[in-house]
Amino acid sequence: MSVQTPNVFEAMQDDLDLVRDRVAVAAHVDFPIVSELVEGIVQAGGKKLRPLLLLLAGRAFSYDRPRLVTAAAGVELLHTASLVHDDSIDRASIRRGQPTLNSRLSSGSVILIGDFLFAQSAILAAATESTRVVAIFANTLASICDGQLREMLGAHNLQQDRQEYLDRIFGKTASLFAGAAEMGAVLGGAAEPQIQQFRAFGKDLGMAFQIVDDVLDLREMSRDLGKPAGNDLRQGVVTLPTMIYVSRLEAGSPETDVLARVIAGEEESDDEILEVVLAIRRSGALDEASDIAHGYLDSARASLSVVEEPETREWLEELLDLAIRRSA
Amino acid sequence: MSVQTPNVFEAMQDDLDLVRDRVAVAAHVDFPIVSELVEGIVQAGGKKLRPLLLLLAGRAFSYDRPRLVTAAAGVELLHTASLVHDDSIDRASIRRGQPTLNSRLSSGSVILIGDFLFAQSAILAAATESTRVVAIFANTLASICDGQLREMLGAHNLQQDRQEYLDRIFGKTASLFAGAAEMGAVLGGAAEPQIQQFRAFGKDLGMAFQIVDDVLDLREMSRDLGKPAGNDLRQGVVTLPTMIYVSRLEAGSPETDVLARVIAGEEESDDEILEVVLAIRRSGALDEASDIAHGYLDSARASLSVVEEPETREWLEELLDLAIRRSA
Numbered sequence: 001m002s003v004q005t006p007n008v009f010e011a012m013q014d015d016l017d018l019v020r021d022r023v024a025v026a027a028h029v030d031f032p033i034v035s036e037l038v039e040g041i042v043q044a045g046g047k048k049l050r051p052l053l054l055l056l057a058g059r060a061f062s063y064d065r066p067r068l069v070t071a072a073a074g075v076e077l078l079h080t081a082s083l084v085h086d087d088s089i090d091r092a093s094i095r096r097g098q099p100t101l102n103s104r105l106s107s108g109s110v111i112l113i114g115d116f117l118f119a120q121s122a123i124l125a126a127a128t129e130s131t132r133v134v135a136i137f138a139n140t141l142a143s144i145c146d147g148q149l150r151e152m153l154g155a156h157n158l159q160q161d162r163q164e165y166l167d168r169i170f171g172k173t174a175s176l177f178a179g180a181a182e183m184g185a186v187l188g189g190a191a192e193p194q195i196q197q198f199r200a201f202g203k204d205l206g207m208a209f210q211i212v213d214d215v216l217d218l219r220e221m222s223r224d225l226g227k228p229a230g231n232d233l234r235q236g237v238v239t240l241p242t243m244i245y246v247s248r249l250e251a252g253s254p255e256t257d258v259l260a261r262v263i264a265g266e267e268e269s270d271d272e273i274l275e276v277v278l279a280i281r282r283s284g285a286l287d288e289a290s291d292i293a294h295g296y297l298d299s300a301r302a303s304l305s306v307v308e309e310p311e312t313r314e315w316l317e318e319l320l321d322l323a324i325r326r327s328a
Numbered sequence: 329m330s331v332q333t334p335n336v337f338e339a340m341q342d343d344l345d346l347v348r349d350r351v352a353v354a355a356h357v358d359f360p361i362v363s364e365l366v367e368g369i370v371q372a373g374g375k376k377l378r379p380l381l382l383l384l385a386g387r388a389f390s391y392d393r394p395r396l397v398t399a400a401a402g403v404e405l406l407h408t409a410s411l412v413h414d415d416s417i418d419r420a421s422i423r424r425g426q427p428t429l430n431s432r433l434s435s436g437s438v439i440l441i442g443d444f445l446f447a448q449s450a451i452l453a454a455a456t457e458s459t460r461v462v463a464i465f466a467n468t469l470a471s472i473c474d475g476q477l478r479e480m481l482g483a484h485n486l487q488q489d490r491q492e493y494l495d496r497i498f499g500k501t502a503s504l505f506a507g508a509a510e511m512g513a514v515l516g517g518a519a520e521p522q523i524q525q526f527r528a529f530g531k532d533l534g535m536a537f538q539i540v541d542d543v544l545d546l547r548e549m550s551r552d553l554g555k556p557a558g559n560d561l562r563q564g565v566v567t568l569p570t571m572i573y574v575s576r577l578e579a580g581s582p583e584t585d586v587l588a589r590v591i592a593g594e595e596e597s598d599d600e601i602l603e604v605v606l607a608i609r610r611s612g613a614l615d616e617a618s619d620i621a622h623g624y625l626d627s628a629r630a631s632l633s634v635v636e637e638p639e640t641r642e643w644l645e646e647l648l649d650l651a652i653r654r655s656a
Contacts, residue, residue, distance in 0.1 A: 088436075118443070137450070
């Protein structure tokens, strides 16, 4: 990409601002302390990759701004609601550089605030007046829960195959990228094969995004993702790099032994976790996992043949770069 | 009512069975232990008042069975999802005579299972292919969360006015009765004024239902509601009978003092709670609260003038009786 490439965020800034405003209005709660905390989480935002994907998927066909902005706000709010529950489950204390709700409120309040944000996101989906968008939306929420349940119930178990990992990250992460792209194409009035190709694009982008995230969790020791490195190991969650690392170890070796204890939650000292992190890095497993992520990106790029308008295609390609450049 | 009155549950049993089957399929999760527990909660069911109300509201106009059954299953599942989170928040151990999910699973799993059930209920709402039904559905979920948040954030505070109580029980309970009635009338093809009258009917029924529930919590010492008497006091929740009782006490009296300590959570011994329960009973506050519940029932009954078909009207009147006869 040349340096002259227009930045997709700059180009879409006005519409992203509209999305942000819709989210802020929808997330408003009528209780002083809670309201302030929820606004903090919402305003801190993330990279807004999901609403941007939805808007661009619509732009590839017919750009019905009001409905696309509404759906994009719904997607962003669904993501936020999911993070609120997720942080509560993980007992995380920092997210997006802000204190999490669960670090400031009772667990009961956090559950209800997450539910409230789910409800508001569903109201936005319904406001598109497309039953198909609502159906995609509801199915996406079900997939997210399924992926998170798989992660939780599969934790602390080193014996997992790669398909289980892929199913899990599809649910937890890629399903919302897939759903966002599909909703955008539906609202843009795309034909069915184009809608499916956009869905595939979103799914591949989301898979790459999550694998990169899992690599970053082991690659960076101190970084601005709002959670400590080796967090997955600490939670007993087996990710792709760890699976690759395990496949290279001999059964019964000291390395297998310490990893098994860390995953089982029997050993949680920072020193032991650091030891495992360093061993995974030395093994080359991070590069192999990154290669797999790049495979998904290549597949996503191939799906973009469906986009005839050159500017939108360029911006969607930028999104692919953003998915892997997050470490910078 | 004469003893010959056909029982509404018997008359509607076939359709309620269809609803139960739809709920069971939707609530199926792919994890052995979790699946068994969720099925237990779903099968135990409750009185199915909400799906029944939705079906009858449709029957008052044009009975489109497939869509009404789908929406009724969505309403029942939304209610179940809400109970799952509610039990987790209250740390309840028994519901519908079954162990609650949170008594058997980690709090994280329970949050995710509740979210999964919300998602499935939204999928059912979307399957009606009515954007209006979906919008009612999403707004109802928002109202439920709002009511529950108000209850939680307003707990442990004796200084509340009656309007706060009414807003709270509308959100927590009556909003779903109102939404169920509205969805049924919409799917039945009713005209707008009739839809609004049905919504008012559902709301009034729900208000009466919750007030009766709050009275029962103080009236019965040992009963089959799956929670101990005086539970609201123990949770610091101020309900209508307690408000009426307070209004009759002199400020600074010993009775006010012990009540204030119980509500504040400073005094949680069974003896002190029993003392307050007995004092509320002696004060006549339960009868006064029951009278208010009957006022809502009268208002609901008046709304039934909209129903021309005599059998359906009779069954809807039966629902009103069921709302207050639960103590039997």
